[in-house]
Amino acid sequence: MKKSKATKNAESYQTRALDSARAEFAMETALRRAIENGQLNLVYQPICDLATGRVSGFEALARWTDDQGLRHEPSRFIPVAEESGLIVPLGRWALDCAVRTLAEWDVLAGGNCGVTVSVNLSPIQLQRDSIPALVEQALASAGVPGERLKLELTESALIADPDHIARVLMALKRLGVTIAMDDFGTGFSNLASLQKLPIDVLKIDRSFVTGLLTDRDKVAIVRAILGLSQALGMDTVAEGIEANEVGQTLAALGCTYGQGYAYARPLEPHEAYAFLRARNA
Ligand code: C2E
Ligand code: MG
Ligand code: MG
Ligand code: MG
Numbered sequence: 001m002k003k004s005k006a007t008k009n010a011e012s013y014q015t016r017a018l019d020s021a022r023a024e025f026a027m028e029t030a031l032r033r034a035i036e037n038g039q040l041n042l043v044y045q046p047i048c049d050l051a052t053g054r055v056s057g058f059e060a061l062a063r064w065t066d067d068q069g070l071r072h073e074p075s076r077f078i079p080v081a082e083e084s085g086l087i088v089p090l091g092r093w094a095l096d097c098a099v100r101t102l103a104e105w106d107v108l109a110g111g112n113c114g115v116t117v118s119v120n121l122s123p124i125q126l127q128r129d130s131i132p133a134l135v136e137q138a139l140a141s142a143g144v145p146g147e148r149l150k151l152e153l154t155e156s157a158l159i160a161d162p163d164h165i166a167r168v169l170m171a172l173k174r175l176g177v178t179i180a181m182d183d184f185g186t187g188f189s190n191l192a193s194l195q196k197l198p199i200d201v202l203k204i205d206r207s208f209v210t211g212l213l214t215d216r217d218k219v220a221i222v223r224a225i226l227g228l229s230q231a232l233g234m235d236t237v238a239e240g241i242e243a244n245e246v247g248q249t250l251a252a253l254g255c256t257y258g259q260g261y262a263y264a265r266p267l268e269p270h271e272a273y274a275f276l277r278a279r280n281a
Contacts, residue, residue: 028084030066031077035089040064042097043266046275047118047237047259050251055279057116057150059259060098061266062090082124091125092134099142099149101269106144108273115276118150118180123157127164132171139175146176152203153179155187166197173198180237185225195232202229204255206240212249219253226254 034040044058064072081087098117105113125131131151139146151172158165169179180201181194185208208221222238229236241247241260250258264275 024080024083027072027077027080028086031064031080031084031086031090034064034066035086035093039066040090040093042094042101043268044101044117044272045259045266046264046272046279047257048263048279050238050247050255050258053263053279055115055276056257057118058272058276059118059120059152059266060094060101061120062094063266078122082122085124085128087122087124088129091122091129095119095134095138096141099138099144102148103142103144104269105273105276113273113276114280116148116150116178118152120152120182121157123154123160126153126157126168127160131168132175135172135177136175146172147178150178150180150201152182154182155184155189158189158193158197162193169198183239185221191228194228199232199234201235201237203237203239206260209238209240209246209250209260210242212246213243219249222250222253222255230254 041063042060043063044060046055047057047059048054049056062074062078064074064077066072078087081090098119102113102115102117105115121131135146135149135151139149172179178200179198180203181189181199182203183205184202186205202225204222204225208218208225212218212222226236235257236255237257237259238247238250238255239259241250241258241262244262247258247260247262267275
């Protein structure tokens with residue numbers, strides 16, 4: 001008997017769902033091994049003062065090259081890490097690695113190298129791990145003061161358990177750590193929680209920065225975010241600045257800091273240090 005079109009569609013849907021589940025499981029297995037074998041590394045993207053071009057800090061971003069030399073994008077492996085719980089060991093490693101690198105730059109500079117390092121935190125880590133204790137440990141073992149560390153969290157981290165998040169953030173503030181809201185404007189955080197929580201920095205999402213020069217709606221959104229952050233006494237960092245003119249426009253609108261390919265791509269640690277020396281000389 002011939003299969004109906006609906007049956008065929010259902011079967012091909014099932015095949016595809018199974019294929020993608022298999023691919024995800026394969027990636028999870030490979031990622032687990034990569035974490036165990038130290039196959040991940042961090043690259044560092046400068047965050048610059050838009051008015052002077054000086055480097056104020058670096059954002060640490062995870063990279064993974066597998067046994068076959070294949071590079072995986074964080075936009076693919078971070079979600080897999082989150083779903084599988086692997087984000088917990090991955091996140092611990094990233095935190096340790098980033099503050100250790102900062103300590104190495106301090107040694108190279110013969111003291112304080114003058115920048116901060118920003119580490120991304122997943123909402124899953126905030127739920128499952130004792131972040132303040134981990135942060136305290138990482139800072140102590142690297143000998144780096146909390147004031148040199150920034151933690152980036154997304155709006156989705158605020159939704160799950162607001163009281164828990166408030167306690168975690170307060171504990172982090174006691175360590176001197178700065179809190180940044182990543183990808184701001186793309187999530188569902190309410191303005192009350194922004195005002196109540198100890199958030200120091202808003203990072204304007206790349207989607208509002210790309211095409212800023214030709215899209216008046218984006219200018220309006222950026223202005224609104226800048227107004228909000230000024231009113232709440234926060235700093236702003238614009239993400240994804242790919243052209244110098246965009247950086248200049250953002251500076252004219254009152255944005256203080258920016259990062260993007262116009263300044264530098266994410267760099268290997270030694271390149272990042274060289275960039276810092278050249279820019280801040
Ligand atoms: P994010 O935290 O918003 O990081 C900024 C992303 O924008 C990075 O992508 C960076 O390479 C990219 N980017 C920077 N400048 C430009 C630009 O001018 N144009 C464009 N098109 N892109 C730019 P990346 O490294 O692929 O990371 C993607 C996301 O993966 C990050 O977004 C972050 O959410 C997540 N991620 C990366 N590393 C970690 C980590 O160690 N832990 C956690 N939890 N998440 C991480
Ligand atoms: Mg980030
Ligand atoms: Mg971001
Ligand atoms: Mg982003």
